[in-house]
Amino acid sequence: MTDRDTDLSPPVGKGIWALMHPVKKGIATAMAMGALGVILGLGAIALLAGCLAGLLKPGGHPWWWFWGAVMLTLGSLFLRIHAFKVSHLAAFDLEVILRTDMAARLGRLPLGYLLQEGTGALAKVLQDDVRNLHAFVADSTPMVGRSVAMPVVTLMLIGIIDWRLTLVSLAVLLVGLIVMSMAMRSNKELQKAYDSLQERVAGTVIEFVQAMPVVRTFDDGASSFGRYQSALEGFKDVLIRWLQLAGTSGRIGVVLLGPLPTLLAVACTGFILFRQGLASIPSWTAILLLGTGLAESLMPLMWLNHLIRRANASALRIQQLQARKLQFSSAFARMPRDASVTFEKVSFTYEGRQDEALSKVSFHAPQGKVTALVGPSGAGKTTVARLIPRFWDVTAGSVRVGDVDVRDLQTQTLMDHVAFVFQDTFLFKDTLAANIRLGRPEATDEEVQAAAKAAQIHEFITRLPDGYDTIAGERGTRLSGGERQRVTLARAILRNCPIVVLDEATAFADPENEAAIIAAMANLMRGKTVIIIAHRLATIQHVDQIVVLDQGRVSETGRHEALLEQDGVYTRLWKKYEQAQGWSLRGEKRTTQ
Known part of the structure; x- marks a missing residue:
């Protein structure tokens, strides 16, 4: 067994207490302090009853009963306050432990899983579910100690009295x-x-x-x-x-x-x-006080049931995330001999599905050449592209960079070799300079500006009031789609990886942005091994190689002219593309002059 097959995740279904194991001492201490606080409080009631009995006796001066009750009451308050202090400290420790652990796991989970689950679901686990466990530990553990100890001790005292x-x-x-x-x-x-x-x-x-x-x-x-x-x-x-x-x-x-x-x-x-x-008045009074406390002690247990149910649901979601199989890279530093990409009899099935997304896909993308992936919707183009940077691992076969299987490359080595430019761009709420530097934090200002110039975005940035220090906004919402796309292209240009996997960025761009994006893509692709998911067939007529996918299989491979002569899947796609281009917005066929 290699390290990439190892699964270090804990099993699902152990429940809330398994997650609380790292802070069990704090939880136990909070429960014990809560229970002891209750015992001291009940002891104060018993001493007050003794004080009352002494007062009813002729010449009685039971002040030591009274001061004993005062001391026990103060001790009870001290313990109750510190029980919550301990439980809240344990809750914060648990929150840090869980979020640190899950953040580390997210860094080793397949990228495809993160895309599949979506940011909303993952944010709910990292924020809401961890917060629910925090609230349970902080507020419920002292309550558990009090609610368990109070009925037991109260019944014992009442039984002794009457x-x-x-x-x-x-x-x-x-x-x-x-x-x-x-x-x-x-x-x-x-x-x-x-x-x-x-x-x-x-x-x-x-x-x-x-x-x-x-x-x-x-x-x-x-x-x-x-x-x-x-x-x-x-x-x-x-x-x-x-x-x-x-x-x-x-x-x-x-x-x-x-x-x-x-x-x-x-x-x-x-x-x-x-x-x-x-019965005597002191015993009757003591039981009145203890009996009402007995009833009140059970109500928190009813509300505790709701808190436990909610915490268990959150714990289950956290443990499901923890149980996901992590991706492990090789412990040995291997370097590919070149920047070519090879698919050899690759099959892949998405988790939870029976049918194969890819079946025995084989092709070779030579170093320094442009390979376009073409096919109808659902043919498997995006799946092929995302197997290269290990969004998922193949079910069968192998994906190689140079002569090394991507699963045998260390994660940093793979990331240094492959840059992935998404069509759905993402910018952090940070400066534009920081967004461009994402792949190379150590890059100088001059290098950032050079990358921005190559991506045709430098002039736009310099016209902004704060220039490169302009905050991009949440998810880059302060920029247009084309502007966001060019910032991400600048990011990829700055990284300067020898292999670029590109989801064609011009499909939904306006003419002005399209021209700038095409120029930026040309600068990005220069001298690189490029694998591009093609949406507009006109943009890939002159690429070095076209791989045509159909129903998860490689149907044809070749250049544009050669594929048209084969009269296969690519020819049908090209005819449909030409037909679509030949219609105007009003639905009337265009005529050529």
Whole structure:
């Protein structure tokens, strides 16, 4: 087994506690401090009862009971405050550990997986899900310690004081727990529907707001608002059914688990026992205070169930990301002998699919030559291009740079040899100079400007008020599409990789930008091994080699004129292209003078 087959990821399904293992000491300390704080607080109540008994005795001066209760109360407050301090520190440590780990994993996951999942889903894991675990550790762990310790210790103290009043307190609590459990059993499916519709409402809100400029152009936002309103109506229907099925029993359970029913039951029973001489005022008072605390201690456990459910869902998504197989590069530094690219019987199947995206694809892209990938939509052009920089690893066969399989190249070596220019450009919210320097942070200002000149973007940048220090905006939104494209071409020119994989950038450009982009591409491609995904067949008539793909297989290979003579797939594509070019916008066929 080679290192590239090794999977160091943990298995999925261990749950929330597996993720918390690195901060288990902090969590245990917070729980213990929360529990000890409860014990000291209950001890203070017991001492106050002793103080009351002393005051009722003739000539009694039970001040040490009182001061003992004060000290225990202060100790309880100290422990409760520090339990939250410890839990919050543990939560921050966990957040740092998880985000550092996942950031490192993202750097070793296949690039294709990152594209497939999308930035939204990954951002949800890195931000929302980690934040949910942070909140659970910070707020829930002291609550767990208190909620577990308080019922146990309270029942022990009540049992020591008067076992009959203990039975009364337990009876009220058991009825409340039974009613609440019935309510919880009846709404499990509705709870799932509630969570699902809540996510749908959130998604339609985002869609409604983000798509507003577009939808208002066509229908004044009616269709988008209709989806939003439909999601709200569905959410409302589930909420009403939930309240109808489980609302009554749930509310009864909440009331019974509150302090008032226990207080009334203990007060009435204690009064009867007191009238019969079977209970004293101090014991009765102590049980009143302890009994109400017993009821209140169970309510946080009910809310804790919701927090645990949400944290478990977040933990599952985090562990699914952690369980993804990582890409490992060779431990040995190998250098390709040249900058050619070879596909040898390459087959590839996307994860979760049965049919092959590529089947036994073979071709050779010589060093310093331009190879165009052509084919109908879905033929596999983009898949071929993205296998070169290891967006995915092949299912069978091999992709080689020079004489070395790309899987046997160290990641940095592969990145130093291959530059990939996407059609969907991405700029960071940083200066234009920093965006161009992305591939070579050490580049001088002169080198950055030279690359910008070669990409036909230097003059535009110098006309801006801040020049190269201009902030590009979120995802480069302050620039037009053509301007963003030329900035990314400048980035690739500055890197100066010997192999360029280019998703043709002129497909949707206006004439002015198209001319500038073509000139920039010419400067980028000079002397390089270029593999270009062609969208406009007119732009690749004079390339060195055309590889025609059809249904995931290589159908034809050759130059433009030779392929037209074969009367195959390329000829059909060329005829369709000419036919499309021969029609005007009004749908009338163009005539030549």
